[in-house]
Amino acid sequence: MKIQKAGYQGLYFPDLKVAVDAHHPDADYVFVSHAHADHMPRNRSSKAYASKATIDLMRHRGFKGEGHALDFGETVESDRFKAKIYPAGHILGSAMIYLESDKESLLYTGDFRTPPSPATEGFEAPDQVDILITEATFSLPIYRWKTNDELAEEVRSFASNTLAEHYTPVFLAYNLGKAQEIMHLVAPLDQTVMIHGAGYKMCPVYDENGINLGKYEAYDRETCEGNILICPSSAFSNGFASNVSKKRIAYCSGWASNESRRTQLTVDKLIALSDHLDFFELIDFCKQLSPKKVYITHTPNPAVVKHYLSKEKIDAGHIDIEMNEED
């Protein structure tokens, strides 16, 4: 099957006239894996197929095109292909896109995490595909995550210990996905969370989808002290909660596993909470689907992944798509 790059971060399959995560002028269908900015088509004329939550989140983030909401497992058919979306466990609404032609089957993972984030619809995948196009953000064996339970405990105890010492806990986390996962994890503490305005706007979609975000409000500079605070690192360096002197800061990201982030960001705690799967999970996932060919995208180290896949006798190639450092 022919694969071409499209837009910033997306792909186009000319045989199927399908684009994923990008607008393409010749595409009959555009599938969107999830609502992070780098995967969302920007074009007003785009007809986007995605999960209902993704369409809703895209609307909140200014998507003006035509949206077609799909249920997970629901089939879309054209004369060239059959398509289905699988829950990807990355953020709410995130989906892997499965395409099947007469000749072969293909899975485009978008961003994914397995075991899934607890603030998502879960994770599911087909048993087998011919072509696997997978992201590989954390593509080195230095990346192995703790279990979801251990991470939840780390997040909760950081918040409760900090509050117990009369300090204000601040989580540095991306506005969509990571922020809501942290809210979901600290909800049992029954403390008010104040979240940065841009993230706050996304929360109703989580509520509608039955994800418990606990007690939350939009960030208010005057009253934020003593609450659990969440904001992206960019907002933090621009004065978020700068009036609160007694605060402790936790940076939550897969990149937090690198010690150098501590001094780069001057934070008190690094929590390696990623919304991507780790290296070992990635290699296992590729093996499980026994594909004829794997294409790796969104990766800083394609050679390492190819090396490990070749040890498993899996043929692999690289599609050079810029990765988003924001994770």
Next chain:
Amino acid sequence: MNTENFNFYTLCKVIQTIRQTRSTNSKIRIFAEYLRRLKSDHDLHLAAQFTAEGAFEEISGKRASVGSRTSGLAAAKFCEIDYDLVFKPCRTATGSSSETIERLMNNIPEAIEKRDPKNLSLEQVDEIFDRLYTVSSRADKEKILWETWQRMTPVEIKYFIRMLGQGSLRIGFETRSVVSSIAKAFKLDREDVRYAHMITGSIGKTAILAKHNQLEEARFKLFHPLSFMLASPIESRAVNNIEDYIAEEKFDGMRAQVHVHGDEIKIYSRDLNDITRSFPDIISFFRERQLPPTVFDGEICVYKDDTILPFQLLQKRMGIKKPGKKVLDKYPVLFIAYDLLFTNRKPIFDLKLPERRTLLEELAEEYHLPTSVQFEISSDDDIDRLFKRALEHGNEGLMLKHKESNYEYGQRRKSWLKVKKPGGSFDTVIMYAHAGSGKRGGTYSDFTLGISVKDDERYEEEFIPIGKAYGGYTDDELRKINQKVKELTVERYGPTLGLIPELVVEIEFDDIQVNKRTKAGYTMRLPRFKAIRWDLGPSDTNTLRDVENFYQQKIENEPLSQIENPSFSFSTSSDQS
């Protein structure tokens, strides 16, 4: 708790906690608490030493000689991964070889299988360090590393490797913080602990003396180098009473400490290394004079035909361990003393400068030793006049020394001030970006800089490297450079990116030196970023000719002879025979 176990693992956990703690006071409190609970003196010695100095005591001069390549290769073998293909990209991502090894040991099934942690004691680890020192082949070293790692947890392995590197563990906790922790642990005055450490040169011994309240037993010994007193740039300090200072010319040489007792003579460099063998001419100079036990602070200069020659010529002596007759004749050196630290069988760094000076002059007269000339100053005009004179002598500038000051070993305060001529600056183009390590891991922080040889018939290229700079920029500038670097990248060699030569930066340096091993033939001394020149393009960079001109001016600038108005006094009329 009676089950407290003071093994190597416990120490590493304490070190890791210190790493994860932000406030310096909290770090000191944590380490003090740990030191206080250690029961045996030997454990106390090793814990303090491992944390502040590394695998070996600083004064032992021992090195494990296990470089990051040796430990990296051994770790790759241990984990059964490819060194070039897998280990190196991991190291680039973390910016730290030891952190990479820790994480691979923790993650890779083949490594987990091999490891069976045995709770090694501090003493056992000390023995392992010693064995690594004893064996010399890489194979033997690898074998010891392998056997050790089998018995360790990942966090132990990480700090074990860092300790092998000697010096800082890079946890934001330097020797002075360990000194503070010892003082806190045993409720002693910090200054007393620092003094004892300075004198013994051993943090382990200091900790034991502190524990037993015996700090006064620490005494200065001949042939143990003392940290040098350092000078601050005059621009960095507010100086009110200039007449409280005396001035000396700042010699364009190499700082050195000379310990003498009759035939026995040792020379130490500013980083306290023994450099005796490089200067047999200074040895015979002192041997002829048969001094009583004495320690001098001063400068080694190339001195010929009554003239102090540029530092660039001294460089030709510095690298050579055993200089031959030809080199000795061509670049004769002289040690010019300007301070006295030990005489009449006792250290005198607690005396005020004029008292030390008087003793130094007495010795100089009796034994015919070159000593700096001191000048009284009372105004900025005096400084300007003397500064000009110093430059005419081929010296670097002036030293201003406070008359009421003790010899503040290891300190850089305002008792000594330096007045220096700024070096120069060139507009260069960034040719390569290198991934940083440690704090700068994950970003490109070191840059190879090019100058133009476009119209130079000796070269085929447009640009050739003139040096590497890794500081002087702000965090914001570094971020902007990194963004630009992304756009300009055309090649990738592991942690290094090859760039389209487009981004122009102004680089400031102290001096230009000849370096035959580089393509340009010259390097910059202390290069640092002055400004990113977004307004300039690659055709605006300085050329190799500019660099050569700069150097030539420096060399041809004929220093004034020392016969009249000298910067140091030296009576050669020897009457001792």
